[in-house]
Amino acid sequence: MPKSQERCQEIREETRSKILNESILYFAKNGFAGTKISELAKHIGIGQGTLYIYFKSKEELFSEIFALINSSKEIEELNNLIRLPLSAKRKIRKLSNRIMTRLMQDDIYAAKVVLNTQMMLEQKDFVFAETTYQSEIYQITEKIIKQGQKEGSVVEGLPVKLADYYWGVVYLYALKKLFATKYKMISEEDLSRVLLKDERGNRLI
Amino acid sequence: MPKSQERCQEIREETRSKILNESILYFAKNGFAGTKISELAKHIGIGQGTLYIYFKSKEELFSEIFALINSSKEIEELNNLIRLPLSAKRKIRKLSNRIMTRLMQDDIYAAKVVLNTQMMLEQKDFVFAETTYQSEIYQITEKIIKQGQKEGSVVEGLPVKLADYYWGVVYLYALKKLFATKYKMISEEDLSRVLLKDERGNRLI
Amino acid sequence: MPKSQERCQEIREETRSKILNESILYFAKNGFAGTKISELAKHIGIGQGTLYIYFKSKEELFSEIFALINSSKEIEELNNLIRLPLSAKRKIRKLSNRIMTRLMQDDIYAAKVVLNTQMMLEQKDFVFAETTYQSEIYQITEKIIKQGQKEGSVVEGLPVKLADYYWGVVYLYALKKLFATKYKMISEEDLSRVLLKDERGNRLI
Amino acid sequence: MPKSQERCQEIREETRSKILNESILYFAKNGFAGTKISELAKHIGIGQGTLYIYFKSKEELFSEIFALINSSKEIEELNNLIRLPLSAKRKIRKLSNRIMTRLMQDDIYAAKVVLNTQMMLEQKDFVFAETTYQSEIYQITEKIIKQGQKEGSVVEGLPVKLADYYWGVVYLYALKKLFATKYKMISEEDLSRVLLKDERGNRLI
DNA sequence: CATGAATGAGTATTCATTCAT
DNA sequence: TATGAATGAATACTCATTCAT
Numbered sequence: 001m002p003k004s005q006e007r008c009q010e011i012r013e014e015t016r017s018k019i020l021n022e023s024i025l026y027f028a029k030n031g032f033a034g035t036k037i038s039e040l041a042k043h044i045g046i047g048q049g050t051l052y053i054y055f056k057s058k059e060e061l062f063s064e065i066f067a068l069i070n071s072s073k074e075i076e077e078l079n080n081l082i083r084l085p086l087s088a089k090r091k092i093r094k095l096s097n098r099i100m101t102r103l104m105q106d107d108i109y110a111a112k113v114v115l116n117t118q119m120m121l122e123q124k125d126f127v128f129a130e131t132t133y134q135s136e137i138y139q140i141t142e143k144i145i146k147q148g149q150k151e152g153s154v155v156e157g158l159p160v161k162l163a164d165y166y167w168g169v170v171y172l173y174a175l176k177k178l179f180a181t182k183y184k185m186i187s188e189e190d191l192s193r194v195l196l197k198d199e200r201g202n203r204l205i
Numbered sequence: 206m207p208k209s210q211e212r213c214q215e216i217r218e219e220t221r222s223k224i225l226n227e228s229i230l231y232f233a234k235n236g237f238a239g240t241k242i243s244e245l246a247k248h249i250g251i252g253q254g255t256l257y258i259y260f261k262s263k264e265e266l267f268s269e270i271f272a273l274i275n276s277s278k279e280i281e282e283l284n285n286l287i288r289l290p291l292s293a294k295r296k297i298r299k300l301s302n303r304i305m306t307r308l309m310q311d312d313i314y315a316a317k318v319v320l321n322t323q324m325m326l327e328q329k330d331f332v333f334a335e336t337t338y339q340s341e342i343y344q345i346t347e348k349i350i351k352q353g354q355k356e357g358s359v360v361e362g363l364p365v366k367l368a369d370y371y372w373g374v375v376y377l378y379a380l381k382k383l384f385a386t387k388y389k390m391i392s393e394e395d396l397s398r399v400l401l402k403d404e405r406g407n408r409l410i
Numbered sequence: 411m412p413k414s415q416e417r418c419q420e421i422r423e424e425t426r427s428k429i430l431n432e433s434i435l436y437f438a439k440n441g442f443a444g445t446k447i448s449e450l451a452k453h454i455g456i457g458q459g460t461l462y463i464y465f466k467s468k469e470e471l472f473s474e475i476f477a478l479i480n481s482s483k484e485i486e487e488l489n490n491l492i493r494l495p496l497s498a499k500r501k502i503r504k505l506s507n508r509i510m511t512r513l514m515q516d517d518i519y520a521a522k523v524v525l526n527t528q529m530m531l532e533q534k535d536f537v538f539a540e541t542t543y544q545s546e547i548y549q550i551t552e553k554i555i556k557q558g559q560k561e562g563s564v565v566e567g568l569p570v571k572l573a574d575y576y577w578g579v580v581y582l583y584a585l586k587k588l589f590a591t592k593y594k595m596i597s598e599e600d601l602s603r604v605l606l607k608d609e610r611g612n613r614l615i
Numbered sequence: 616m617p618k619s620q621e622r623c624q625e626i627r628e629e630t631r632s633k634i635l636n637e638s639i640l641y642f643a644k645n646g647f648a649g650t651k652i653s654e655l656a657k658h659i660g661i662g663q664g665t666l667y668i669y670f671k672s673k674e675e676l677f678s679e680i681f682a683l684i685n686s687s688k689e690i691e692e693l694n695n696l697i698r699l700p701l702s703a704k705r706k707i708r709k710l711s712n713r714i715m716t717r718l719m720q721d722d723i724y725a726a727k728v729v730l731n732t733q734m735m736l737e738q739k740d741f742v743f744a745e746t747t748y749q750s751e752i753y754q755i756t757e758k759i760i761k762q763g764q765k766e767g768s769v770v771e772g773l774p775v776k777l778a779d780y781y782w783g784v785v786y787l788y789a790l791k792k793l794f795a796t797k798y799k800m801i802s803e804e805d806l807s808r809v810l811l812k813d814e815r816g817n818r819l820i
Numbered sequence: 821c822a823t824g825a826a827t828g829a830g831t832a833t834t835c836a837t838t839c840a841t
Numbered sequence: 842t843a844t845g846a847a848t849g850a851a852t853a854c855t856c857a858t859t860c861a862t
Contacts, residue, residue, distance in 0.1 A: 008842090015842095033239035037836055047844040049838080058836065121384040155403070161389035168381075172373045179326035184366035198360070198403040212862080216825070242853060252827040257854060417841085421846070444648035447832060457848040462833060531794040565813070571799035578787045586783075589736040594776035608770070608813040623821085630821095652857055662823040664859080673857065 016054050019044055020068055021108060023061060028111035029178055032062055066119065069112045078140045088148030089196060095144075096191040099170055103177055104185060113174035117167070138163045145195060154195050166194045221259050224249055225273050226313065228266060233316035234383055237267055271324060274317045283345045293353030294401060300349075301396040304375055308382055309390060318379035322372070343368045350400060359400050371399045426464050429454055430478050431518065433471060438521035439588055442472055476529065479522045488550045498558030499606060505554075506601040509580055513587055514595060523584035527577070548573045555605060564605050576604045631669050634659055635683055636723060638676060643726035644793055647677055681734065684727045693755045703763030704811060710759075711806040714785055718792055719800060728789035732782070753778045760810060769810050781809045 022044040027035055037058055041048045055061040077098075081091055102109045141163040148154030155162070169191060176183045227249040232240055242263055246253045260266040282303075286296055307314045346368040353359030360367070374396060381388045432454040437445055447468055451458045465471040487508075491501055512519045551573040558564030565572070579601060586593045637659040642650055652673055656663045670676040692713075696706055717724045756778040763769030770777070784806060791798045 011842090031236050031238060033236060036834090041845095048836090049844055050842080052837065053842070121380060155398075157395070158389060161391065161395075164389055165391055165395070168377045169374065172377050175326060176373075184363060184369055186366065186370060190362070190366075190370070193360075213824070220825080241851090243851095253853085254828065254855075255826055258825070261854095263853070418845070425846080441646050441648060443646060446830090448830095458832085459834075459849065460847055463846070466833095468832070531790060565808075567805070568799060571801065571805075574799055575801060575805070578791075579784070582783045582787050585736060594773060594779055596776065596780060600772070600776075600780070603770075627821085651855090656824095663857090664823055665821080667858065668821065 012054075015046075015050070019046070019051065019054055019061070020065060024065055024068070024108055024111045024115065025178075027062060027065065028114040032058075065115065069116055075136055075140070078137060082140055082143060087153065088144050088151050089153040091144050092148065092154070092192050092195050093188065097188045100173075100186075100188045100191055103170070103174055107178065110174040110177040113171055114178060117171040117174075138167070141166060148195065153197060155197055162195055166191075169194055217259075220251070220255070224251070224256060224259055224266070225270060229270055229273070229313055229316045229320065230383075232267060232270060233319045237263075270320065274321050280341055280345070283342060287345055287348060292358065293349050293356050294358040296349050297353065297359075297397050297400050298393065302393045305378075305391070305393045305396055308375070308379055312383065315379040315382040318376055319383060322376040322379075343372070346371060353400065358402060360402050367400055371396075374399055422464075425456070425460070429456070429461060429464055429471070430475060434475055434478070434518055434521045434525065435588075437472060437475060438524045442468075475525065479526050485546055485550070488547060492550055492553055497563065498554050498561050499563040501554050502558065502564075502602050502605050503598065507598045510583075510596070510598045510601055513580070513584055517588065520584040520587040523581055524588060527581040527584075548577070551576060558605065563607060565607050572605055576601075579604050627669075630661075630665070634661070634666065634669055634676070635680060639680055639683075639723055639726045639730065640793075642677060642680060643729045647673075680730065684731055690751055690755070693752060697755055697758060702768065703759050703766050704768040706759050707763065707769075707807050707810050708803065712803045715788075715801070715803045715806055718785070718789055722793065725789040725792040728786055729793060732786040732789075753782070756781060763810065768812060770812055777810055781806075784809055 023040060026040050026043055035058075037051060038048055041051055044051075051061065055064060078095070081095060084091065086094070103113070138160070142159040145154055145159040145162050149156070149159070169186075173186060173191075176185070228245060231245050231248055240263070242253055242256060246256055249256075256266065260269060283300070286300060289296065291299070308318070343365070347364040350359055350364040350367050354361070354364070374391075378391060378396075381390070433450060436450050436453055445468070447458055447461060451461055454461075461471065465474060488505070491505060494501065496504070513523070548570070552569040555564055555569040555572050559566070559569070579596075583596060583601075586595070638655060641655050641658055650673075652666060653663055656666055659666075666676065670679060693710070696710060699706065701709070718728070753775070757774040760769055760774040760777050764771070764774070784801075788801060788806075791800070
């Protein structure tokens with residue numbers, strides 16, 4: 001029965017995706033040690049045992065989440081952005097706009113940012129790829145920064161430091177999105193200003 | 206002959222302080238769930254049982270840490286700063302300088318910032334005072350921001366948002382101090398720039 | 411496919427009952443402080459963790475045992491006995507007979523008597539119902555005693571004292587059943603004699 | 616300094632006695648497993664360490680208590696009683712009177728009875744002497760019972776069973792003395808009646 | 821000798837993982 | 842395949858015992 005086989009495969013894939021997606025938020029909010037399988041399963045709406053059909057262990061589930069995060073189109077998007085024939089300032093504004101829009105609309109995106117940044121900070125052993133991944137994002141950002149510094153629109157300073165700072169602020173507001181009940185989200189301009197010189201000042205030159 | 210009462214009291218106070226101080230870093234780095242009493246005790250250099258002489262439970266130890274954090278002189282210092290007959294710009298530069306200097310020299314300070322900010326984000330039930338505490342710091346910062354906006358040295362925007370952003374960046378670099386192995390610490394000017402308009406631009410006006 | 415809901419419920423009820431029943435003897439023999447969860451679990455034939463699925467703590471298990479003891483049919487039986495159109499003497503003989511028969515055949519019954527009496531003596535806080543329960547048994551016994559004193563078959567003395575004494579002797583031999591290796595069990599007549607006047611003496615009147 | 620040597624010895628003896636006496640009640644009320652050294656020391660009014668100067672371990676303290684209990688003059692008194700030129704009935708009444716009087720006045724006596732009987736029931740390994748001791752008391756009691764049965768004042772039945780029963784009732788009211796808040800103490804006559812035939816019946820013969 | 825702070829072996833409790841249904 | 846009851850290794854917590862003062 002090839003049809004049923006396929007269908008089975010399909011169902012498996014669906015369940016796997018569901019677990020993965022629901023877990024991202026849970027892990028981002030509670031951390032690895034703070035996440036109990038029993039509660040996670042309840043949150044997802046499946047039995048505890050079901051989790052172990054799809055993932056060998058809690059740790060494997062956690063590292064699979066990174067595979068998911070890192071396979072995202074983030075890098076591709078960034079690469080597309082950099083190649084556009086725009087000023088660095090426009091690129092930064094576009095990027096910031098895209099980030100803030102997603103952050104405000106999509107908890108999963110915020111969770112991904114949070115987990116990814118935390119991994120980078122804590123250097124957990126079982127996450128391998130992300131160093132490469134993350135540094136790729138950083139490198140692209142640095143390129144834009146360098147372009148901007150040439151163009152005079154981006155503040156002075158080591159590009160690596162500025163890129164780190166920029167994504168740090170993104171992480172900060174991803175955290176607020178996930179955890180804080182009362183907070184003031186910053187605007188796309190606020191985020192851009194991490195890199196861009198003040199408009200008014202420039203205009204006056 | 207019994208140990209002198211005062212000496213006993215002294216020893217108890219010392220040990221309690223030692224536990225509290227050493228625990229701050231540990232909890233900040235590993236989180237509540239990720240902290241094992243057995244390892245914490247080893248880290249402090251005491252027996253597991255000793256911990257329980259001074260604190261009823263892991264949770265109590267954790268919440269006592271907040272009493273310690275919040276009883277700090279942070280507020281007092283800020284209050285002194287705000288009363289000085291200085292421009293908002295000078296105040297912000299002074300404050301940022303003090304914060305970044307401490308952050309770079311003192312892991313415990315970084316840990317305090319981290320724990321305090323996380324508590325505020327996560328709104329753990331057993332921490333009561335900090336809301337007040339935190340908002341007090343925020344309120345003072347807002348006052349400086351308002352002063353600076355009048356003086357034209359501080360960027361436009363809701364003071365509450367800017368204060369939140371400013372302390373968020375402090376939190377961000379406290380995290381980096383504690384966790385990151387490779388990172389570029391921002392300078393005092395970088396931190397100040399969260400609030401202050403770019404120098405060059407201003408000069409040109 | 412999930413286990414059928416009813417079957418699950420059934421299994422849970424069975425395991426719970428098993429734990430409760432097996433624990434009665436263990437607690438009665440070793441006391442609360444003297445009972446180790448690890449050994450109790452081994453005795454029952456389950457894992458330690460299983461105990462905690464059904465009972466929040468050792469203390470909760472202990473107090474649930476009382477709910478079980480007190481929900482017994484003891485009172486009902488006594489109430490039925492008292493309503494029979496018999497002389498107090500016959501009632502006492504019947505009651506004593508039933509008690510001693512059970513005591514000799516059923517360790518669980520002995521354990522229930524032991525735990526219940528000890529609770530009454532020690533007035534543990536977490537046992538609420540039993541005061542009522544116990545005093546109800548006492549009150550019924552007192553009624554039979556009063557009837558017997560009117561009929562001239564029961565010895566003089568405060569009914570409350572005699573009831574207390576009677577059940578005290580029952581407790582005494584429940585203890586012997588559980589603990590003593592060598593002892594002489596008293597007969598039904600011996601127990602009845604706590605309340606009843608000596609036959610021979612009466613006959614001679 | 617021989618004088619100081621003696622004085623030291625004296626003080627040691629006093630402290631040892633104090634610990635022993637205060638411990639009897641505590642152990643009787645809480646059992647071996649239920650007694651915490653920290654609380655026992657507080658109850659006695661000494662430091663925890665002090666206990667270990669006088670006794671090697673909790674277990675040794677417990678078994679020393681038995682040496683104390685068993686070295687008591689109980690047996691001697693009983694032996695004196697049996698040798699008096701009295702009827703068994705008089706002896707039983709005298710004995711019961713002495714027992715009940717002490718029981719009501721002296722918690723330590725009640726505690727001794729309780730501990731002693733429980734040891735006999737539970738046959739703890741580290742108590743050796745008491746079997747002999749206890750059986751000696753029982754044997755003397757049996758002699759009185761046999762005498763009484765010959766004289767017609769004591770009820771029929773195996774002397775060993777009756778002796779066991781008699782001392783069981785004594786244990787029962789020792790328990791009540793220690794634990795119960797509300798209870799009706801039995802009188803000397805009530806205790807005697809365990810062995811003695813009813814007066815009225817006898818008189819009528 | 822007396823103390824009580826410190827210790828770690830022992831006990832209670834939790835939770836990732838397994839497995840019969 | 843899906844479930845959740847059962848498990849025991851890991852973790853939190855207690856308490857008899859030691860030891861510096």
